[in-house]
Amino acid sequence: MLQINNFIKRYSTGFRLEINSLHLKEGIHLIKGENGAGKSTLFKAIAGIHAFEGEIVLDNISIKQHPVAYRKHVNYSEAEPQFPDFLSLDDLILFVARAKQSPDDQVQSLKEEFGVNNYSKNRISSYSSGMLKKASLLLAFLGSPKLIILDEPFTTIDTETQANLISLIKKELLKGVSFLISSHHLPEIPFFDYESTLQLKNGNIILSK
Numbered sequence: 735m736l737q738i739n740n741f742i743k744r745y746s747t748g749f750r751l752e753i754n755s756l757h758l759k760e761g762i763h764l765i766k767g768e769n770g771a772g773k774s775t776l777f778k779a780i781a782g783i784h785a786f787e788g789e790i791v792l793d794n795i796s797i798k799q800h801p802v803a804y805r806k807h808v809n810y811s812e813a814e815p816q817f818p819d820f821l822s823l824d825d826l827i828l829f830v831a832r833a834k835q836s837p838d839d840q841v842q843s844l845k846e847e848f849g850v851n852n853y854s855k856n857r858i859s860s861y862s863s864g865m866l867k868k869a870s871l872l873l874a875f876l877g878s879p880k881l882i883i884l885d886e887p888f889t890t891i892d893t894e895t896q897a898n899l900i901s902l903i904k905k906e907l908l909k910g911v912s913f914l915i916s917s918h919h920l921p922e923i924p925f926f927d928y929e930s931t932l933q934l935k936n937g938n939i940i941l942s943k
């Protein structure tokens with residue numbers, strides 16, 4: 735599903751993340767690592783947000799050779815999402831659903847699953863941190879992605895939303911969607927049958943089943 739080769743990301747702070755070769759099969763993968771290990775850095779590169787040295791290929795689509803086609807297939811929910819606060823979630827949904835060519839009934843069904851109907855018309859500036867997180871998670875499921883990246887998806891959302899998110903992920907996995915997930919919350923980890931676990935340490939990555 736995802737192939738990463740000769741990957742290097744450096745920051746001016748001196749931090750450097752290096753991956754010589756990594757192949758991830760279809761399914762769900764857990765990314766672990768202490769604070770500052772580089773999880774978000776890797777996610778941002780795979781999501782097409784950060785420039786990097788090397789190559790990332792998703793199902794034979796290269797992020798560098800075909801950036802638009804690649805990004806149509808990769809959705810990303812940040813650990814601490816930020817959106818223009820004068821917009822509403824409905825504004826964002828309209829934009830992303832069109833860009834990602836969402837199927838007709840998808841928006842309404844996701845709005846119900848994430849329980850956002852009572853506030854999606856309001857401006858982002860009025861959202862609590864959990865409401866914002868739900869907005870970001872909902873947007874990550876729009877369209878027909880091959881890969882959904884969820885950075886700390888279980889932080890700040892209530893227990894009902896956590897349960898809904900777990901069943902939604904399982905439903906999408908059955909349809910062939912792959913996931914990369916990071917979580918510092920140990921209780922969520924056993925809910926999925928991970929294809930692999932990636933441990934980031936000292937700028938390197940260790941892959942294990």
Ligand SMILES: Nc1ncnc2c1ncn2[C@@H]1O[C@H](COP(=O)(O)OP(=O)(O)OP(=O)(O)O)[C@@H](O)[C@H]1O
Binds near residue numbers: 746747769772774775
């Ligand atoms: N935009 C940036 N500019 C410079 N350094 C950065 C930038 N973003 C992250 N870093 C540094 O890169 C390293 C990895 O950060 P990153 O956010 O990827 O870690 P993380 O594993 O996601 O951490 P956490 O679990 O705390 O979210 C850290 O040392 C951080 O200070």
